[in-house]
Amino acid sequence: MGNTVIGSSIVIDGEITGEESLTILGTVKGKISVAQNLAVEAGATVEADVEAQTVTVSGRLTGNVVARERLELKPESKMVGDAKSPRIVIADGAGFKGNVDMDV
Amino acid sequence: MASDEPCLIASKSAVRGQISGKQDLVVEGRVEGRIGLESHLTIEESGSVEADMDVSQVTVKGEARGDMVAARSAVLHATARVAGKIRAPQIVIEDGAKFSGTIEMEVELPAGIKAGGA
């Protein structure tokens, strides 16, 4: 698999763009734009505006999210920011603060 | 190129001045000055060269200091201690070799990448 993984001790300040999936276990600040899926794993911290096909958050995400297909906030996840996606799933136990826009 | 026996500067010999020729040269002793060869220069572990070198090929196992131009290749073995400038289309530096200085090679970069500044 040719996907991108940002490990737990990695900190990125800047912009990530890609045509494939991105899994974050570490910290990303800035901007993320990927053609496929973005997974913010447990323990990960993302402070970024995000654009992806699907976004799955198990860690912490601060920023505005545009998920072209689906946004899922897993239990224990925390998200602060505006969410825009045709399908939004917020699990029991997830924390979310922000606006939701499903008009995509 | 290497017509005869290679020329040898033996370990207790020293040459100051210019060495030029078409024959391979092996330095086990010391050379100071200039070396211009259309052949292979080998600086053995005991060898020490402080010179501008313009050769076809150079193999360094000992010490060298100066500008080194090799038309074909330069190889720095693990025991090499080199300071100066190296210019060659192919350069090999083995693990353990010590080099300080500048390396000049043609570097073809992918489109859109400029070497000017990172």
Added chain:
Amino acid sequence: MADKETVIGLETRISGEVRGEEDLVVRGRIDGRVQITQTLTVEKGATVQAEVDVRHLVVSGTVVGAVVASESVKLTSTARVVGDLAAPRVMMEAGAAYRGRVDMGDIAAARAAVSSRAVQRSATGEKAAIRPAPPRMAMAAKAVIAGKVSVPVAPATPAVRQATSVAPATGAPGPASPPAFPRVAGAMGAMAPAWAKKKIRRR
């Protein structure tokens, strides 16, 4: 969870700064700055245009920028590298193409030179900024919401309460304009040519 290797995939590009305490493999591209306490591997086809500060660097792709490695730098046969290298061990395979200055002596000085350039850059304010999006809201019937949802800080609150019945909002504008990301300019600075001061030992 920590034991996934960090990989920048083939089709992924990062502009900015990457820091970390684990190995990093680049198959795509990084522009900016990389500071890793372990091994940075730049695979064939990958490009790193950055100031690099690592323990080990292994290059099979392209690296443009000043490199400081506290232990070693290895340029494999497909490497294309332009920039100054400072590392106690430097290896170069046949076929590698390299242009720049090599310093196998004073790593600390080289590192100081690289990081002082970085400080100058951040002092000029080239930093990523996250801009909040304008508040706006709509929610359609397909929403599945369970659990703590504390909505929202922004003035658009009421729409959420009617969530299940409301028609999608009209005219929701696009997302906030993207923040600027750091762009690294700056020339490769001159490292002190330590070799110039050294004398070859005489036997």
